Amino acid sequence: MWYHPLYTDGIHPDARFPRDRYVRVLERLTPYRTGKQEQAEGSPFIEIHTPKPIKREHLLLAHDAEYVDRFLAGTLTEKEIKRIGLTPWTEDMVQRTLLLMGGALEATEHAVQFGGISANMAGGTHHAHRNFGSGYCVFNDLAVCALHALQNLNVRRVAVLDLDVHQGDGTATTLQHVPEALTVSVHCDVNFPFRKSSSDYDLPIAAESGDIRYLEAVEEALDLCFEHQPELLLFQAGVDALAADALGKLNVTRTGMQRRNEIVFERASKHNVPVVVFMGGGYAKPLDGTIDAFEDLFTQAASWSTGRTTTASNVQ
């Protein structure tokens, strides 16, 4: 996993966004970290790596130079900043964004090189488009990583599986002319973004749907992903479909969310496809329900990766 303290500290304490989610998930994962406890043989473990800031050239894989450069220079308009949110912005916002994107990129490179499952403990910034940010997303890590894998890592086909309760609109538009990158989004039909984009496959589900309907859609989404014969799966693993979520509008239980994760990792393992987990949304009030679900997500990922049978098919 990749993590940096600025994932939390780069967001202003007064921002409406629950910035503590990152540091709180890190605390929960401490017992699973290598060397941090006497572990039973074969029990899941998690290595935490510190990301390097992403390079401008990698942002340009999915974004217009004009937008990238104005963000880096701190000259986005008030309107553009408001659309992104995470306000009031701090001086660290640029560095936080570069580290978050760098963590995603390094997790992707690791998964391609070594197989198994890697993760970034932030991101899943699926509402960012080529030339503007939106909904807590500055740049689109899923699109950048998909294009990096295809153009620079010798990956022939990639699938983006987006199970966040909100549609992956920015990912859909950014990758719409890239046939090697399949985009599949399961989301609540009446939730943000209210003007939806067209993913390769959209599986909208009705508000108040519970575990059964959500998991049916997840199974269907996985069928579509693996028909594409991906060599890499990018998993936007937002947990805002939980009943406890303030922005979700669905009624998925913690157990249902655990089942979701299990289905994804089981299928990827069966197909021998490496997975990158992008954290995604989660806004329960109080936040505990979200933190529980992210702890489940990352420890399940660690279990599957520790006992993995996946190997990279395209090590160079």
Ligand SMILES: [Zn+2]
């Ligand atoms: Zn979301």
